Amino acid sequence: MVDAPDSVSRALRAAPPDQLVEAADQAIRSALGATRTDVFMADYRISGLWPVLDPELPAAGFLACHGVAQRCFSSQQPVRDAADDGRCRLYLPLSVWGERLGVLLIELSDAPGRSIETRATDIAGDLAVALRAADRETDRYRRARRRERLSMAAEMQWELLPGRSVSHRAFDLAGQLEPAYTVGGDHFDWSVDGDRLTVTVLNGDGNGLAASLLTAVAVNAMRNARRSGGGLAEQAELASDTLYYQHRGRRYVATLLLEVDIRSGRVRAVDAGSPHVLRLRGGTVEEITLEQQLPLGMFAEARYDLQEFELAPGDRLFVVSDGVWAAAPAEQEPYGERAMARSMRATRLQPAAEAVGTVMRELHAYHAETDLRDDAVVVCLDWRGFRGRDGG
Known part of the structure; x- marks a missing residue:
């Protein structure tokens, strides 16, 4: 043996x-x-x-x-x-x-x-x-893996995903889409390339197959720019122009683009719409406020500015779409006002891949276990910090 x-x-x-x-x-x-x-x-x-x-x-x-x-x-x-x-x-x-x-x-x-x-x-x-x-x-x-039939929109979204989790010596990253079998326009994407981690979270306009097609165009345009060596702003601008010249501003995609320098923990960001970033540091949850710019595809020749913030070892970031942040079932307050922070604190001892599931389960419970009214994306990034290839 x-x-x-x-x-x-x-x-x-x-x-x-x-x-x-x-x-x-x-x-x-x-x-x-x-x-x-x-x-x-x-x-x-x-x-x-x-x-x-x-x-x-x-x-x-x-x-x-x-x-x-x-x-x-x-x-x-x-x-x-x-x-x-x-x-x-x-x-x-x-x-x-x-x-x-x-x-x-x-x-x-x-x-x-x-x-x-x-x-x-x-x-x-x-x-x-x-x-x-x-x-x-x-x-x-x-x-x-499937316990029921996927809608056509969901089939496209799952095919487009990079995966649901990835580990690196400097970080752990995980994401989840809901409702899993009928998700339409919400999506996430990521890529690890040398000393750079790129993460995008999209909140597609509309529902069903039309929203899925719109998101697929945006994701592939950003991938095209990224794989051609384009920076974060160029990725946003190519996707925005592609969507605009296809739909003339009638359809657009709210998107958050993040680029993490793996060696330093410095994050560059383009906030093109509604996805929200929250940081759990110790036991404290705070929203990272970024200047919102135009969603991708709203106007021709839109240009995007970079913003920056820092990650410290031990930080946990959650990026959520409006289907999580703004969820307000049965006349309750939006989930993002207080319930989201409680859910995040409940995940402190869980790895990232478990934490996204916990937040989604809490979101379902907030909806009294009924189907979600809107697509929802949760992405969790655990930042350990760069220690070199030898781990030291």
Whole structure:
């Protein structure tokens, strides 16, 4: 079993993309002597984990697995669970670059030693990379993640996302869209490039497919400028001009663009509309006030100015769209006035990927568990600060 990770890696590389879990199952059984494996995938709402290899798992067996798998997914640490017959179930996070995909279950006849657990963790890492790559070639794992049919607008929005979380030595970043299966114009995008992190949050005009198309044009225009070497202002201006000459000012996208210097923590910003930035520093929540400029696409040849603020190690930023900030169900005050700050404080001990889920759950509770009236985006950035490549 010395080359267990290598043998599983070879099996994954040789497998068709839609058969990765079967290939992993056979290879893990052979390499580690496992009696059973399965892959649990997180759904679009991150409300549960669902089996891929054994989707017909009996309800009692699924529920028994689910709670332990959820602990593993939330903690991002291996979790052991001893069965009554003496077997040991090992649950391992399936994550790549901070993107949390799900959990790998490996059942062994005996409790594994440290070396076996290390090998199993390496195997889970290889499988996570393979699953993320396979998403471009097969629909199988996307089907496993959806618990109901997506609207056409939502299908486009999820395809456009960079991911739902990413980790770096200097930061953790996560985002979530709601309502997950019908979201229209709200969106987020990010890119890590050398010493620069770019984050954009968009609050698209309108609803449904028209809003999704508008947002897709804006996101791709900003990506085009960014990938051509353009700075933050140029990204905003190209997107604004593209939208204006397509819709002549009748349609526009409120957008916040942020560019973080990873070495210094200095943030450049273009505030082109309504997304709000809040900072949690210690136990104090404050809104970072920026000068609002015109939404993208409102006027021809619009030009945008940069503003700056600083991040300190330990800071947590939340960026939210109007669907979060201005939500006022049943004649209540807007969520952003006080409830948002309470939700943020409740996340202090949670990682970024858990924190966005907490804020969204609190938002749903604020709506008395009814469907959200507007699209909602929450993005969370945890800033650790740059310590160099050696971690020092």
